Amino acid sequence: MRDTFVATLLDIAKKDKNVYIVTGDLGFGVLKPFWDNLPGQIINAGISEQNMTGFAAGLAREGKTVFTYSIGNFPTLRCIEQIRNDCAYHNANVKIVCIGGGVVYGALGMSHHATEDLAILRALPDVTVMAPGDLVEARLATKAIYETPGTCYLRLGRGGEKRIHQSDPDFKIGKAIKICDGENTAIFSSGAIFDEAYKAHTLLKQKGINTALYTFPTVKPIDKETIEHCCDKYSLIVTVEEHNIIGGFGSAVAEAMSELNNRNSRLLRIGFNDTYASVVGSQQYLRNIYGMSGEKIAERIIENV
Amino acid sequence: MTSEQLAWKIRRHGIEMTHLSHGSHIASVLSVADIIAVLYNDILNVDPKNPDMPNRDRFIMSKGHAGAAVYAALAEKGFFDVEELKTHYADGSRLSGHVSHKGIPGVEFSTGSLGHGLSVGTGMAMAAKLDNKDHKVFVVCGDGECDEGSMWEAALFANHFELNNLVAVIDHNQMQSLDFCENTIKLEPLSDKWKAFGWNVYEIDGHNHNELKKALNAARLNKDKPTVIIANTVKGKGVSFMELDILWHYRFPHEGEEYDNAVKELNDSRPDGVSDPYTDK
Numbered sequence: 001m002r003d004t005f006v007a008t009l010l011d012i013a014k015k016d017k018n019v020y021i022v023t024g025d026l027g028f029g030v031l032k033p034f035w036d037n038l039p040g041q042i043i044n045a046g047i048s049e050q051n052m053t054g055f056a057a058g059l060a061r062e063g064k065t066v067f068t069y070s071i072g073n074f075p076t077l078r079c080i081e082q083i084r085n086d087c088a089y090h091n092a093n094v095k096i097v098c099i100g101g102g103v104v105y106g107a108l109g110m111s112h113h114a115t116e117d118l119a120i121l122r123a124l125p126d127v128t129v130m131a132p133g134d135l136v137e138a139r140l141a142t143k144a145i146y147e148t149p150g151t152c153y154l155r156l157g158r159g160g161e162k163r164i165h166q167s168d169p170d171f172k173i174g175k176a177i178k179i180c181d182g183e184n185t186a187i188f189s190s191g192a193i194f195d196e197a198y199k200a201h202t203l204l205k206q207k208g209i210n211t212a213l214y215t216f217p218t219v220k221p222i223d224k225e226t227i228e229h230c231c232d233k234y235s236l237i238v239t240v241e242e243h244n245i246i247g248g249f250g251s252a253v254a255e256a257m258s259e260l261n262n263r264n265s266r267l268l269r270i271g272f273n274d275t276y277a278s279v280v281g282s283q284q285y286l287r288n289i290y291g292m293s294g295e296k297i298a299e300r301i302i303e304n305v
Numbered sequence: 306m307t308s309e310q311l312a313w314k315i316r317r318h319g320i321e322m323t324h325l326s327h328g329s330h331i332a333s334v335l336s337v338a339d340i341i342a343v344l345y346n347d348i349l350n351v352d353p354k355n356p357d358m359p360n361r362d363r364f365i366m367s368k369g370h371a372g373a374a375v376y377a378a379l380a381e382k383g384f385f386d387v388e389e390l391k392t393h394y395a396d397g398s399r400l401s402g403h404v405s406h407k408g409i410p411g412v413e414f415s416t417g418s419l420g421h422g423l424s425v426g427t428g429m430a431m432a433a434k435l436d437n438k439d440h441k442v443f444v445v446c447g448d449g450e451c452d453e454g455s456m457w458e459a460a461l462f463a464n465h466f467e468l469n470n471l472v473a474v475i476d477h478n479q480m481q482s483l484d485f486c487e488n489t490i491k492l493e494p495l496s497d498k499w500k501a502f503g504w505n506v507y508e509i510d511g512h513n514h515n516e517l518k519k520a521l522n523a524a525r526l527n528k529d530k531p532t533v534i535i536a537n538t539v540k541g542k543g544v545s546f547m548e549l550d551i552l553w554h555y556r557f558p559h560e561g562e563e564y565d566n567a568v569k570e571l572n573d574s575r576p577d578g579v580s581d582p583y584t585d586k
Binding site: 043046048050053054055056059061062063064081082086 | 406413414415416417418420421423424425426427428429430431432433435436454455458459461462465466
């Protein structure tokens, strides 16, 4: 996803000289194509995320579109007040890019796990929150936030994510993407955990359980229309995110569902169950331990159907 | 209007605004009044008729709690009606206690949480350099604000990127929220710290308008580095019983003796050619 992001942004920045990347001293190798091609449009702010974000707000107030780039919680939680006061309150064209959403950096330890970022960013007014599910969504989301005025958050995986969409879906900020219809149960996935949701959907299908599957590249504004439509149609809604179940994507869906009239569907939120991942292991290992692997998602759904 | 006259007006408005609103931070308004007056009167290229003109100098009040001083200067300079100052803190007002840019002509950036303004200033200064613009970026910070780590992140950054179009002014009034700075978190030697961070440093009397003008004009011409002006000030300057008394960081001039004596003291030192907008009818 990070290479897709960099390639997409490089294309944009070649055409728009007002686009800048500001990195917090991260992106070794990954940002190289940008350094090589547009050295005048990339700035290393050093290991100082508060200053990086305030600096970005200042640049943006002068007409630039600024992508701040770092990993894990560094571009978000470390400088959340600069995002709130300097970026969002000023509707500054700052696009905050996190590489390593969830437990991408599994074995590096909890300091490098971004598992509350969606909740915290979602709580800020005037911040669009994106968590693309595959390489196609990452490319489309990068373009979409570039075209959207104001402060946006883009939560990416790292590398090695699959391409799941075979062609470009109809992509719009605030709109979920339907992969397929189903019976009784709809799986909603947000972010790079999409491959596990897809796997769960496939495993269930093999057992004769046909679930609907949607991906939500936008966490805020949440697609209430799709949620309402699915609540009419399915008795169980399952949200899947590589994030704490409190405050993130599942909570956004829960909020929307709670305001619906005559709702018959139940909600099952799958994610970190209000815990830090203190077990040491790879992303795949941790996803399994904490119940977010395709197999574990499928098991939870079978228990709840 | 002279900068001395404007400084007096800022102090007088500050007393009235905090008195009416029961607002805090009068002592900070009084310490920074001369700095703000010189900036708006003699230094900043800004135009009340065209507050968004592209070549304006950028000014950020990073110590946003002394925002009443900025509102007063803007009103006196014609950015909005002086009468509106009375709505400071009031329900439905545009003028919040800490500076907000929303709907207020002339305010470049909203502040209030300390340690933000200088970073934003680095962004504006870098943008000016990228676009080959000649305007300057001025940021007024507090000395207590130098406790914030982000101040020093910005200081490192501005030096590294040779932001010679960035000027910080530290209102060095020696005090912060609960006590003197030196009793809280030692800052001295403050000038040496900024020198060590690679900045041009001028240390001046922050109530002496000639020194302020000289330093700010010199800062405009610096070619190689960012400049910081350590402006030594007195917290509460101009009202004897507010000077260097920590009480007045938060206390407002109450009805009766406090308000009356503050107004009397200011009027005793009123420069020629200025009227008191609240008592001279």
